[in-house]
Amino acid sequence: MVLSIWHEARDGMKLGVASFVCFTVAILPGMLVRYGIKSKLVPILYLYRREFGKLMFLFALNHYLTIKVFPTIQAQSTVTFPFYQFIGFVALFLSLFLFLTSNDWAVKKLGKLWQKLHKLVYVIVWLIFLHVAIAQGFSPLSTLIFIVAIAETMSLVNFYLTKLNLDK
Numbered sequence: 001m002v003l004s005i006w007h008e009a010r011d012g013m014k015l016g017v018a019s020f021v022c023f024t025v026a027i028l029p030g031m032l033v034r035y036g037i038k039s040k041l042v043p044i045l046y047l048y049r050r051e052f053g054k055l056m057f058l059f060a061l062n063h064y065l066t067i068k069v070f071p072t073i074q075a076q077s078t079v080t081f082p083f084y085q086f087i088g089f090v091a092l093f094l095s096l097f098l099f100l101t102s103n104d105w106a107v108k109k110l111g112k113l114w115q116k117l118h119k120l121v122y123v124i125v126w127l128i129f130l131h132v133a134i135a136q137g138f139s140p141l142s143t144l145i146f147i148v149a150i151a152e153t154m155s156l157v158n159f160y161l162t163k164l165n166l167d168k
């Protein structure tokens with residue numbers, strides 16, 4: 001049984017990585033546009049960004065279930081909730097709102113609020129980084145997530161600076 005829990009945990013880790021990869025693909029087209037990068041890849045990525053966003057949530061939910069919920073039930077152990085897991089949970093919780101509103105109906109219904117709500121990605125990316133960085137410390141994965149988080153944040157800064165210059 002211990003072995004099966006260990007195997008589940010390994011698979012659960014892969015689901016966490018898959019979630020992060022989907023998240024990165026979902027935010028990539030917006031990021032490229034904010035940096036003013038014109039590539040043939042951008043329209044293709046835009047076409048599928050919502051699907052990747054939804055996949056991100058589904059992978060993260062499965063990651064949570066296989067790495068935390070099922071092993072806790074199986075082992076009937078007392079529930080511990082280290083800080084890095086709490087941060088992961090907040091990221092998952094916030095992603096739920098993006099998951100539920102990644103459809104045409106929600107875009108129409110929420111109007112300008114939709115744009116504001118989806119700015120949550122800037123918070124989520126840092127939460128994912130903290131989640132992994134606290135759990136693993138300095139590792140190739142935490143470094144990669146840090147680079148994505150910085151690139152995403154700087155793309156927003158770049159967008160507002162360009163807008164400010166155009167308004168002058």
Ligand code: HEM
Nearest residue numbers: 013016017019020060064067068085088089091092128135
């Ligand atoms: C948006 C939500 C989340 C994302 C994107 C995410 C992503 C990740 C990633 C990329 C890893 C590293 C996997 C590896 O090294 O192969 C990881 C590890 C882990 N995550 Fe999450 N996670 C999320 C939420 C959660 C939640 C809610 C929990 C549990 C409460 C959780 C528990 C864990 C655990 C136990 C590890 C292993 C840490 C270690 O010992 O290295 N995660 N997560």
